[in-house]
Amino acid sequence: MAASGIGRRAALRAGAGVFAGGALAAPMVHAQGTGGRLALGFWDHWVGAAANDAIRAVVNDWAQKNRVEVVLDFITSVGNKNLITIAAEAQARQGHDILSFPTWEIHNHHRQLEPVDDVMGRLGQKYGAVNEASEYLAKIGGKWMAVPQTVGSQFKGSAARIDLMKQHAGIDVQAMYPAENRLGPGADQWNWETFLTAAQKCKDAGFPFALPAGTFTDATDWIGAMFRSYGADLVDAKGNITIRNNDKVRQVMDYAKRLFQHIPNEMFAADDATNNRALISGRSALIFNPPSAWAVAKRDAPDVARNVWHFPSPMGPAGHPVPHLPYFYGIWSFSRNKPTAKVLLEHLSQTEQVQKLVEASSGYDIPPFASMTEEIRVWRDVEPPRGTVYNYPVRPHHKATPNVAFAPAPAEIAVQMYNQGIQAKMIARMVQNNEPIDRVLGWATQEVEGFKRG
Amino acid sequence: MADGNVITAPGVPAAVAPPRKASTLQRVARRRSTLAFLMALPLLAVIGGLVAYPFFYAIYLSMLNKRMTSFVGIDNFSFLLTRETFQEVIWQSVLFAVGAVVAKALIGFILAHVLHALPAKGQRKWRGMLLVPWVIPPAISTLAWWWLFDPSYSAVNWLVSAVGVPPVAWLGEPSWARFSVILVNVWYGAPFFMIMYLAALKSVPDQLYEAAAIDGATGWQKLRHVTVPMMANIIAITVLFSLIVTFANFDIVRILTNGGPQDKTHIFGTYAFQVGIQSGDIPLGSAVSLFMFPILAVFAVFVLRGVTRRSKEMAG
Numbered sequence: 001m002a003a004s005g006i007g008r009r010a011a012l013r014a015g016a017g018v019f020a021g022g023a024l025a026a027p028m029v030h031a032q033g034t035g036g037r038l039a040l041g042f043w044d045h046w047v048g049a050a051a052n053d054a055i056r057a058v059v060n061d062w063a064q065k066n067r068v069e070v071v072l073d074f075i076t077s078v079g080n081k082n083l084i085t086i087a088a089e090a091q092a093r094q095g096h097d098i099l100s101f102p103t104w105e106i107h108n109h110h111r112q113l114e115p116v117d118d119v120m121g122r123l124g125q126k127y128g129a130v131n132e133a134s135e136y137l138a139k140i141g142g143k144w145m146a147v148p149q150t151v152g153s154q155f156k157g158s159a160a161r162i163d164l165m166k167q168h169a170g171i172d173v174q175a176m177y178p179a180e181n182r183l184g185p186g187a188d189q190w191n192w193e194t195f196l197t198a199a200q201k202c203k204d205a206g207f208p209f210a211l212p213a214g215t216f217t218d219a220t221d222w223i224g225a226m227f228r229s230y231g232a233d234l235v236d237a238k239g240n241i242t243i244r245n246n247d248k249v250r251q252v253m254d255y256a257k258r259l260f261q262h263i264p265n266e267m268f269a270a271d272d273a274t275n276n277r278a279l280i281s282g283r284s285a286l287i288f289n290p291p292s293a294w295a296v297a298k299r300d301a302p303d304v305a306r307n308v309w310h311f312p313s314p315m316g317p318a319g320h321p322v323p324h325l326p327y328f329y330g331i332w333s334f335s336r337n338k339p340t341a342k343v344l345l346e347h348l349s350q351t352e353q354v355q356k357l358v359e360a361s362s363g364y365d366i367p368p369f370a371s372m373t374e375e376i377r378v379w380r381d382v383e384p385p386r387g388t389v390y391n392y393p394v395r396p397h398h399k400a401t402p403n404v405a406f407a408p409a410p411a412e413i414a415v416q417m418y419n420q421g422i423q424a425k426m427i428a429r430m431v432q433n434n435e436p437i438d439r440v441l442g443w444a445t446q447e448v449e450g451f452k453r454g
Numbered sequence: 455m456a457d458g459n460v461i462t463a464p465g466v467p468a469a470v471a472p473p474r475k476a477s478t479l480q481r482v483a484r485r486r487s488t489l490a491f492l493m494a495l496p497l498l499a500v501i502g503g504l505v506a507y508p509f510f511y512a513i514y515l516s517m518l519n520k521r522m523t524s525f526v527g528i529d530n531f532s533f534l535l536t537r538e539t540f541q542e543v544i545w546q547s548v549l550f551a552v553g554a555v556v557a558k559a560l561i562g563f564i565l566a567h568v569l570h571a572l573p574a575k576g577q578r579k580w581r582g583m584l585l586v587p588w589v590i591p592p593a594i595s596t597l598a599w600w601w602l603f604d605p606s607y608s609a610v611n612w613l614v615s616a617v618g619v620p621p622v623a624w625l626g627e628p629s630w631a632r633f634s635v636i637l638v639n640v641w642y643g644a645p646f647f648m649i650m651y652l653a654a655l656k657s658v659p660d661q662l663y664e665a666a667a668i669d670g671a672t673g674w675q676k677l678r679h680v681t682v683p684m685m686a687n688i689i690a691i692t693v694l695f696s697l698i699v700t701f702a703n704f705d706i707v708r709i710l711t712n713g714g715p716q717d718k719t720h721i722f723g724t725y726a727f728q729v730g731i732q733s734g735d736i737p738l739g740s741a742v743s744l745f746m747f748p749i750l751a752v753f754a755v756f757v758l759r760g761v762t763r764r765s766k767e768m769a770g
Contacts, residue, residue, distance in 0.1 A: 083731050108734035111521075214714040215728075266626030268715035277607065412520075419733040420539075421714075428716045432628070443538065450537055453520060 035068035036337045038344065041096035043082060043152045043327060044074035046292060047361050054360030055151060058353050059344070068340055077102065089332065097335035098345065101146060101328045103217075103404065104418060106138045107411035110145040114331040114338050119346045120144040127351070127369035131394075133324045133402040134368045137411065146328035147345045148368030150354045154290040155366060155392060155402065156221045156323035157312045161207070161304070162385070164285035168205040169198035177311035179380065179387025181397050192226065195314040196259050202285040203262040209286045210278030211263050212270035213428060215421035219270065221323035222288040222313060223423045224405020227252050229316025234417065234448060235409035241452075243445045248318070253430060253437055260431045268428050280304060288313055288323060290364055291382075291389050298384070306384040310392040312400045321403030322394050326368065351375055363389040370396070416451040516740035530741035539717050540725070544745065547721040549632070550707075551700040554639040555693055561640065562647020562692075569648070570655045581652070588645035596709040599638045600625075603710070628718035631711050635719050638706050643699075647692055654688040655681070687761050694757040701746050722746050 040059065045051035052074050063070040073096070075082045082102060089095030090109050106113065124130070134148040158173075165171045171194075176186040199209045212219035227233070230252035234243050243249055267274070276293035278284035280301050287293060297305035312322045329348070331341045347353060354367045355376050363379045373379070373393045382389045394400050405423070406414035417423075426444050429435045435443075482488050519526045534540045565584060569577055587595060602609050603624035611621040624634045658681060666676050682689075704723035707713060713720035713728060720728070722745055730739015 080727075080731060087731055087736065104734065215712055264623070264626075266623035268627075269623070269625035269631055269711050271712060274604070277604065281607065416733045416735070419728060420717075425716050428714075432715065446538060450533070453533065 035063075035066045035340050035343075037069040037071070038063075038098065038337055038340055039071045039073075039096040040344075041073045041075050041082075041085060041099040043100040043102075044076040045151060045361065047295070047364065051151065051357070051360045051365075054356050055348075058348065058356060062344060062347050066340075066343070068344075075100070093332075093334045095332070097337055097341045098329055098331050100149060100152065101330045102152070103137060103325055103327075104411065104415040106146045106328050106330060107140065107415060109330070110140045112333050113145045114333050114335065114341075115143045115145055116147050116331065116342060116345065117144050119147055119342050119349075122346065123147075123349050123369070128371045130368045131324070131326075131370060131402045133404045133407065134326045134328075136404060136407050137326060138328050140411075146330040147349060149327045149329045149348070150357050150365045150367045151361070152327035153366045153368065154325050154364060155394060156218065156225075156288045156290060156325065157310060157392060157394075158286055158314075159279060159289045159291065159293055159308055159310050160286040161279075161284075162307045162309050164202060164205070164207050164307075165198065168207065168285065169201045171198055173309045173311060174385075177309070177391040179390035181395065183397060190312075190314050192229065192255060192259075192314045192316055196255070196262070198286070199259060199262040205285075207283065207285040208262065208264050210270070210275040210284040211259075211267055211288065212272075212275050213260070213263070213268045213424045214270050215419070215424060216270070216272045217325060218272045218275055218289065219424045220405050220418055220421050221325060223256075223421075223427065224418075225313055225321045225323045225403045226256070226316065227423055228321040228403050228405075228407075229314070229319055230255070231316075231318030233408065234406065234422065234444065235413055237408040237410070239410045239413060239452065241445055241448050243441050243448065249441065250437060251317075253426065253440070256427045257430055260427060265432070268424075268432060279308070291362065291392055292364060294388065295362060295364070302384075308388060309385070310389050312391065312394065312398050315400070320398070320400040322398075322400045324366075324394075324402035324404060326366075326402075326404075363392060366393050370394075413448065413451045417448060420447070422447060512740045512744060515737050516744055518737040520735050520737060522737060526737075530738050531745075534738070534741055534745070539720075540742070542717060543720045543722065543725045543742070546632070546719065547701060547746070548749075550636060550639070550703070550719075550721050551697055554636050554643065554700050555696050557636070557640045558643045558647050558696060559689070559693060561644040562651050565644065565648040566651035566655055569652055581649070584648060585645045587642050588649075592642050593705045593709065595642060596638055596706050599634075599641075600710055603634055625711050626715060628715055631715060631719050635707050635710050638710065639700060639703065642706070643696060646696065650688055650692045651685065654685040658684045687764055690757050690761050694754055697753060698750055701750055 042052075042055060045055075056072060059070055059072055062068075075085050077083075082100065083105070085095070086099060086101065086105055086109065089099065090112055093112070101109070120130070130148055134153075138144060138146040138148060160173050162172075162174055165173050171186060172184075175184045176190060178184050199211075202208060211222065213223065227249075230248050232246065232248040232252040234241070234249065236242050275284070275287040275289055276296065279287045279289070279293045280297045282301065282304050291310055294305055294308045294310070297308065312320065329345050331338055331345070335341055349368075351372055354372055355378070358365050358367065358376050359378045363382045367373070367376070373395055379389050379393060380387060391398070394402055404414075406417045409417065422444055426440050429440045429443065430437065515522070516530050517525055517527055519529075569581055569584070572580060601607060608621065608624070610624065615621060622630060625631050662680050662684070663676055666680050671679070701721075702723055703721060704727065707719055707721055707724045708727070711719045713724045717725075722742055726739045726742035728739075729742055730736045733739075
């Protein structure tokens with residue numbers, strides 16, 4: 001020290017001066033962030049870095065322009081980590097300002113969420129109405145309690161093999177649902193009876209339809225759409241149980257029994273990946289899924305991927321519902337920066353941002369406003385084969401409706417029926433156990449009565 | 455005497471300065487029990503924070519209504535007992551835990567004897583290999599089993615098809631699914647029994663076997679009258695420990711079947727998660743998970759009483 005001419009005390013003084021200078025300068029830096037601080041917990045996209053980076057870029061860009069300090073966490077749904085995080089933050093009444101809420105979580109936590117009518121009002125004026133399924137899930141007591149989000153929202157229509165369906169079932173799925181705004185020949189006959197015949201032929205040829213019938217969402221969603229297409233509601237909008245003495249329920253159960261003669265027995269324990277693997281491995285001619293199975297096949301089994309076509313699930317005697325699973329952005333009522341959070345959510349819902357997010361997911365993510373489907377071109381361009389996901393989002397010419405299983409039952413009952421896969425279990429009891437229909441309906445009635453407790 | 459040394463007369467003890475009286479705090483700090491308490495404090499804090507608090511909080515939650523706005527007493531428990539699905543969950547949890555623990559105990563007992571009989575040189579190698587299932591995190595090994603049972607890529611079905619047996623829906627048929635989840639639990643847990651029993655076997659004095667041999671005892675009689683009584687406490691403690699862990703199992707069922715098909719493989723842990731977290735009924739989920747407690751408490755009391763009695767007998 002002496003040699004350098006700087007004493008110990010001088011060095012300490014100098015260091016303290018630097019530290020003090022830094023500490024005094026810090027508030028100046030933060031003062032630039034006049035918009036305050038936001039903690040965001042967004043869904044960790046299955047696509048991975050590409051999709052997460054896209055939304056991070058959009059958020060960072062907005063944060064810089066608005067001088068908001070943002071902390072962005074990606075929370076996976078693997079192992080229901082997102083559900084556990086939501087439950088924990090609701091209990092602790094602290095955590096993120098904005099969280100991604102899957103399907104039923106808005107109803108589960110709406111008492112702790114900030115209404116967003118102002119945001120939804122402005123978005124509605126600009127982009128038109130939100131689809132009914134999202135409204136059912138996020139508009140509670142006449143108030144929007146969350147903003148439907150694009151990232152993670154999906155349809156689960158048909159993902160079928162072009163070659164196998166043509167060869168074994170005699171159905172040209174590309175011609176039936178071409179990558180244009182029109183229906184092709186056979187689309188008007190794409191109903192559950194046609195579907196059953198195709199299932200039988202494909203099974204006989206060694207390529208059975210991989211239709212899950214367990215308690216995971218892929219199973220619940222397609223079975224829910226099938227029930228709805230027959231008008232077979234287990235609980236009506238007022239909360240009345242309508243299982244026994246309901247001819248439509250008996251009709252769809254009778255159909256399910258016939259259909260499941262051609263579905264492999266192991267599908268009763270299938271999870272959300274079983275059907276994907278069946279398609280990717282080339283062992284199945286059709287599954288109900290978003291284009292995630294196709295995207296994996298594009299990487300791992302390109303011959304399969306270039307033969308996959310996406311289009312709506314079949315129609316029934318009472319309508320043409322297509323399985324839909326939306327995600328939502330919710331702002332906790334205990335958030336300290338609600339106005340800024342609302343500004344960000346409105347920004348994320350604009351077409352320019354939505355387009356970037358849909359492109360990053362190769363068309364997997366679905367915006368809540370039908371008007372955006374025409375504006376965003378990505379679904380036309382994704383390949384191979386070109387146009388494979390054109391009919392993945394429900395379009396006006398499909399004359400179909402996005403459907404959440406167990407709607408229109410009051411959500412507090414529906415969520416339990418959904419998570420416990422009541423319809424799938426009804427089918428399993430009848431098909432696997434050979435239980436008489438009256439016993440199955442009696443069991444379902446008792447279960448649903450239990451879900452009505454307050 | 456400038457140095458201040460004290461000179462005393464021969465035979466007269468030096469005047470010793472009276473020891474300063476230790477303060478109460480010092481006395482408490484010097485006690486062995488105080489030291490032990492301080493050393494155990496971190497562990498007590500962990501148990502208090504991660505076991506006791508969640509347990510009492512779960513009891514509190516289980517007595518609230520679904521919206522967690524009012525106290526409903528034991529309504530959640532009585533409601534559950536009226537549900538057909540929950541009655542099945544009780545039966546399945548008992549079947550899963552008892553079936554798996556009995557199988558693990560038998561396999562562990564046999565393996566321990568086989569290992570004990572091996573020459574010391576090769577024993578370490580086999581012991582290491584047989585412990586592998588137990589040291590792999592169960593979530594990972596269960597995923598491997600899930601692949602083996604998978605309908606599209608099932609290696610097990612591929613093997614059985616080689617001998618002309620039709621493919622089995624391992625996780626799709628209720629009875630096979632129950633068998634599969636128990637099988638994976640046994641595969642994972644049997645090495646624990648094996649290592650505990652092996653340690654117990656090694657502690658049985660050889661003189662007892664020699665004495666039995668002189669009396670003309672057969673191998674079966676040695677096992678029944680020497681080995682088993684000497685291992686009784688270890689067997690009881692191991693069974694109790696394993697029963698608690700198996701009853702509280704979650705990952706194996708969750709990964710393999712998610713409780714399906716038709717809820718036929720649900721156990722308390724998985725059903726509590728489905729009801730509480732997934733369906734948004736946290737009070738009911740807490741009530742489901744608390745059903746384990748009285749069943750295990752009763753079992754633990756009986757087992758521990760047996761252990762104490764045998765210990766006293768051996769000491770006497």
